[in-house]
Amino acid sequence: MAYLMIAFAATMWGLIGFFVKGLSEIGYSAMEIVTIRVGTAAIMLLIVGLSFFRAQLKIKFRDVPLFIGTGLLSIVFFNWCYFTAIEKTNIPVAAALLYTSPAFVITLSVLFLKEKLNFRKLLAVGGTIIGSALVAEITLTQGSSFSFSSIFIGLGAGLGYALYSIFGKVALRTYHPFALTFYTFLTAALFLVPSFIGKPHTNLLFQPEVFLYAVGLGLVPTVLAYFAYSWGLEQVESSRAAIIATVEPVAATILGVMVYLEKISFIQGMGIVLILASVILVNLPKGKYRIKNKNHEKSAPS
Template identity: 90%
Template structure:
């Protein structure tokens, strides 16, 4: 039953990540740049996590100096790099396409997991990765056919988001061998915040943070697709293989597409619907129990 809860927590995290476009679009329309939005995200998350940590997880706030590189890996190489790439992709393209490129991440995770975490690879995982990538491409197909073509740099930035996202599963899996999921989540965002906030202080847009709509977007961005999502994902990652967790998390494009349809009135085609079905089928495939007729 514990493994089932872990899978549900990862799926919950992915659903929360799928809502991120709402907050990003809102802050972008107000005038914040991609990196400023990343700073707002990690800054508000770090403050929230510090309050929670001092209130409920004091014993989980201690780390060893030799493990700092792990949190630099999750905080800078993953969170900062991934967020900048993803938010820039959303701004240059749109939510479904950016999410589709982001979810090339299972391929990166499986490759890195085999190389560095010695996880086993099998045909079922490969089929699931292929299914999620193809499904994500189908989810984005409607936008690709209705919009002007995207530049090569935009595509590479979107793929960079996939790589950066993958690195959280790799560094995080190693860190979770020694630390609680809260510790991983807190120091990930604290590291990212300490790196980004100094460059944000003094900029004209800082004054906008006191506006009610900006404040609400900032709190929502820091809480829903960040604190809640990353804690849930870290908790699940502690109990599930990195490669398997990355495949489960590909339900995010489904949530992102639903957000686009419900909030931004983006149309959904038959092909997009097939992409959603393919993603969910791939997630189901990789999580079916081993049996006589399963690969």
């Protein structure tokens, strides 16, 4: 169930393009959309928290840095790096750099969370990175014209994306998944929303179309997705969770086909297969073999 919840979260993240596309066509900038996302999510989570999770909302002051880590160092920093990388490179390259995050998660998990490193995880990380690049249709020469700083910022997006799994895993040792989700977006909203108030597009939020997009963005790929991911992360290694979450570009590609009638190329199809195979690989149970004394035959995996 924990693995399914993480996969569900990644699928919800993959639907974000629908809401972002709608808001950007209305005239909102990338960072304004991020602000709308965290602001609406914080309001929704506050209402739900006061109604159903009051006991879980109590935190200790000494643990505030954990939520600064998930809210500012992950959500805000990751979005800034990602959108800056898109401006300096292009969407496919930025997306491929973003999905280096499992490599960061595995490295940080081994160093700080004492998780075990094995060949299967390394193989799965390689598969997800290559698969994400194929889904984004990256070629070997596509990144050659980009500056080192733009590539570095793109990798920063991958690091910021990964930090949610690291800080979140530590916070979940003490707090409920709902508390992690709520304080993450409350912290991000307190940082971003003040800069949004008073801008020309602020009043547009009360128009029916914009309001529906904003609520959908705050609910589907944010509140539902992050709560599901946090719930799964509580029970799964950070490194495995990060690899499973790479089904997001698969979901985004399928959304493009079903809603916007986009076509999947052969290269993208190969990338989807590679990502799914990597996710399956990291979650396969370890096989144990016995050798019979006389016939030296291997028994079936147990």
